[in-house]
Amino acid sequence: MPLTIDDVPDSFYGSYARKHKGATEADIIKAYEEQEDATDYYGLIEAFVE
Incomplete structure (x- = not known):
């Protein structure tokens, strides 16, 4: 389900x-999704290293 x-x-x-002056809601949602993906990815790496 999309955000x-x-x-x-x-x-x-x-x-x-x-x-980002003039950013649309779609821009903000996309940036948040990308940031969430990065957070999940680094969380997996940290869990693996421990």
Whole structure:
């Protein structure tokens, strides 16, 4: 199920919107999804290294 703007935390939304003037909701959702993927990936690496 794709993310909606409601799934993006306000803190991420606010900081992204400040850094990227004129960003659309779709841009913010895409950036959040990419960041989540990266977080999951590094979490797996950390778990494996331990």
